[in-house]
Amino acid sequence: MACQGFKNIPYSWHEQIIDLLAERIVVVDREGNILYINEAYCEFLGTTVEKALNEPVYEVIENSRMHIVAKTGKKELAAVQPINGSEMIANRYPLYENGEIVGALGTVMFRNPEEWRMYKSKIQRLVEELRYYKTKVQSEYKSKHDFSHLIGNSPLFVAAKKLAERVSESASYILIIGESGTGKELFAHSIHNNSDRSGMPFVAVNCASIPEHLLESELFGYEEGAFTGAKKGGKKGLFEIANNGTLFLDEIGDMPIAMQSKLLRVLQEREIHRVGGQKSIAVDVRIIAATHRDLDKMVAEGHFRQDLYYRLNVIKxxxxxxxxxxxxxxxxxxxxxxxxxxxxxxxxxxLSQEVKGKLTQHSWPGNIRELENVLERSINVLDGQVIELDHLPLYLREQESPHHDEKKKSKTSNIMPDFSTIPVQPLKETLAAVEKQAIENALAFTKGNKLEAAKYLEMSKTSFYEKCKLYNL
Ligand SMILES: Nc1ncnc2c1ncn2[C@@H]1O[C@H](COP(=O)(O)OP(=O)(O)O)[C@@H](O)[C@H]1O
Ligand SMILES: [Mg+2]
Known part of the structure; x- marks a missing residue:
C-alpha cells in the first residue's frame, strides 16, 4: 500500500527526488556494503560513485556506523560524525522488508558544525520568541485567582461560591450580579481557573471603560485599512484572543445598545467578523458577564436588550x-x-475591639474594595501594631452606630442643626418636614436600602414603609 503512490512517479525521477530530499545520502545492505551513494556525498569524501559502490561503508566513509545500524536495527538521530577533520550531523535508519532488517539509510542533516550553529541560532531565536510570547500571554491573559481566594463563611456567600464552583466545569454562560467591589471579577477568575479552559486565555474587558466607537474593534478586531489609523496587517480582537478560553465582559450593563445587538449576533452564530473584514472567523469562547446594574429594570426600561439578557443569563x-x-x-x-x-x-x-465593631457596623457601599482602602489607609498612619479608631478615616469614625448608647446620643444632639430658624407654622408641618428629611437622609446613607435605613432610625419595618408611602419616598 505504501508504494501505491510511488508507482505513479516515473522511475527515472526517483534518483532526482531522493537527492533533493537530502543533500548527502548513503544506503547499505545488511553486511554494510554500499548499495547507493549520491554524488554530493562522494564529492565531499573525495571519491566517485563508481569507486564507492559495493565497498564496505566503513572503508569509504570515515567513522561510519551504518554497518552497525544495519545489524542492530537501532536508529541513530542527530549523531555527530567527524569526517575530514570536521563534524557532520547524521541520521541513520535501519531499513526493513517483511519485518526483517535488510540494510540502512544514512543522511547528513548538517554538512558542518557551522551549518548546524546557524540553524540552531535561528531555531533558538524562534524558541526564545515563543517563550517570550507564551509568558506574555500567560501573564496578561491568565486568571490569577481561584476559589481559595474567595473569603467568607456567611450562608449567602457560601451559596454563591458553591454555585460558581459547581458550574465552572460547564460551558454555559454565566451572569454575575453584585454591587461594585463585591468580588465579581474575582469570581470570574476563579470560575475560569476551575474549568477545563484554565490552560487557555482568560480575557477581561470592561465595557464601561472603552469608548463606544472603539468597543467593536476591541472585541472583534479589524482588518488592515478598515479605518484611518488601522494598524498594518489588522488586529485581533479580544474574542479571537480568548478563543478556547473565557471572555469576561465586565460592566455589561454599560454596553451601548447598538453594540449589544452585535454581541448577540456573535453569541448566536459563534463566529465574528472583524471590522472591515468579509470572512467570518469561528470562535469558541465562554462568556462570563458581570454588572452592578439592575438588568431586569434596564430591560423593562428598554436600556438593555431582552434577548441578550436571556442569552447571558443562563446561570445567574x-x-x-x-x-x-x-x-x-x-x-x-x-x-x-x-x-x-x-x-x-x-x-x-x-485590629482593636472598637475598630472591629466599627467595621462591622459600617454599611460598606464600596464593599470589599472600600474595606481594602480603609485598611490600607490605616496601615499608612499606623506607628504601632494595633489599628485603633483614630487610624480609621474620618467618615467612618464619625458615622453613627445603629445602636446608640447614651454617650453617642449626646454627641448626636451636638451635631443637630440650628432650630432657631424654624418658621412659625402648625407644629404638625414642622415635625413632618423633619421626619421626611430624616428618612431621606437615612435612605441616602444606606443607598436606598429601606430595611437598613429603618434600623438606623430605630423604626419598625412597617411604620418605616408607611412613612415612605406618606412622604412619597
Ligand atoms: N471574597 C473575597 N475575599 C477576599 N477579597 C476579596 C473577595 N472578593 C473580592 N475581594 C477583593 O476585593 C477587591 C474588589 O474585587 P473585584 O472582584 O474587583 O470586585 P467587583 O468586580 O465586584 O467590583 C479586589 O481587590 C478583590 O481581591
Ligand atoms: Mg469589577
Whole structure:
C-alpha cells in the first residue's frame, strides 16, 4: 500500500527526488556494503560513485556506523560524525522488508558544525520568541485567582461560591450580579481557573471603560485599512484572543445598545467578523458577564436588550454585598491585613475591639474594595501594631452606630442643626418636614436600602414603609 503512490512517479525521477530530499545520502545492505551513494556525498569524501559502490561503508566513509545500524536495527538521530577533520550531523535508519532488517539509510542533516550553529541560532531565536510570547500571554491573559481566594463563611456567600464552583466545569454562560467591589471579577477568575479552559486565555474587558466607537474593534478586531489609523496587517480582537478560553465582559450593563445587538449576533452564530473584514472567523469562547446594574429594570426600561439578557443569563450568580454578610467582615479584614502586611513589609498588625465593631457596623457601599482602602489607609498612619479608631478615616469614625448608647446620643444632639430658624407654622408641618428629611437622609446613607435605613432610625419595618408611602419616598 505504501508504494501505491510511488508507482505513479516515473522511475527515472526517483534518483532526482531522493537527492533533493537530502543533500548527502548513503544506503547499505545488511553486511554494510554500499548499495547507493549520491554524488554530493562522494564529492565531499573525495571519491566517485563508481569507486564507492559495493565497498564496505566503513572503508569509504570515515567513522561510519551504518554497518552497525544495519545489524542492530537501532536508529541513530542527530549523531555527530567527524569526517575530514570536521563534524557532520547524521541520521541513520535501519531499513526493513517483511519485518526483517535488510540494510540502512544514512543522511547528513548538517554538512558542518557551522551549518548546524546557524540553524540552531535561528531555531533558538524562534524558541526564545515563543517563550517570550507564551509568558506574555500567560501573564496578561491568565486568571490569577481561584476559589481559595474567595473569603467568607456567611450562608449567602457560601451559596454563591458553591454555585460558581459547581458550574465552572460547564460551558454555559454565566451572569454575575453584585454591587461594585463585591468580588465579581474575582469570581470570574476563579470560575475560569476551575474549568477545563484554565490552560487557555482568560480575557477581561470592561465595557464601561472603552469608548463606544472603539468597543467593536476591541472585541472583534479589524482588518488592515478598515479605518484611518488601522494598524498594518489588522488586529485581533479580544474574542479571537480568548478563543478556547473565557471572555469576561465586565460592566455589561454599560454596553451601548447598538453594540449589544452585535454581541448577540456573535453569541448566536459563534463566529465574528472583524471590522472591515468579509470572512467570518469561528470562535469558541465562554462568556462570563458581570454588572452592578439592575438588568431586569434596564430591560423593562428598554436600556438593555431582552434577548441578550436571556442569552447571558443562563446561570445567574448573585454576590451579596458586605452589609448582608456582616459576620464575614472581620474574617475578610484579617485576610486583607495579611495581604497588606506583605506589601508594606509589616508584621503582626491587629485590629482593636472598637475598630472591629466599627467595621462591622459600617454599611460598606464600596464593599470589599472600600474595606481594602480603609485598611490600607490605616496601615499608612499606623506607628504601632494595633489599628485603633483614630487610624480609621474620618467618615467612618464619625458615622453613627445603629445602636446608640447614651454617650453617642449626646454627641448626636451636638451635631443637630440650628432650630432657631424654624418658621412659625402648625407644629404638625414642622415635625413632618423633619421626619421626611430624616428618612431621606437615612435612605441616602444606606443607598436606598429601606430595611437598613429603618434600623438606623430605630423604626419598625412597617411604620418605616408607611412613612415612605406618606412622604412619597
Ligand atoms: N471574597 C473575597 N475575599 C477576599 N477579597 C476579596 C473577595 N472578593 C473580592 N475581594 C477583593 O476585593 C477587591 C474588589 O474585587 P473585584 O472582584 O474587583 O470586585 P467587583 O468586580 O465586584 O467590583 C479586589 O481587590 C478583590 O481581591
Ligand atoms: Mg469589577
Amino acid at each position: 450568580i448573585e454576590i451579596p454585598p458586605l452589609r448582608k454578610r456582616k459576620e464575614d467582615i472581620e474574617l475578610i479584614a484579617m485576610n486583607l491585613l495579611k495581604k497588606l502586611e506583605g506589601r508594606f513589609f509589616r508584621k503582626g498588625i491587629e
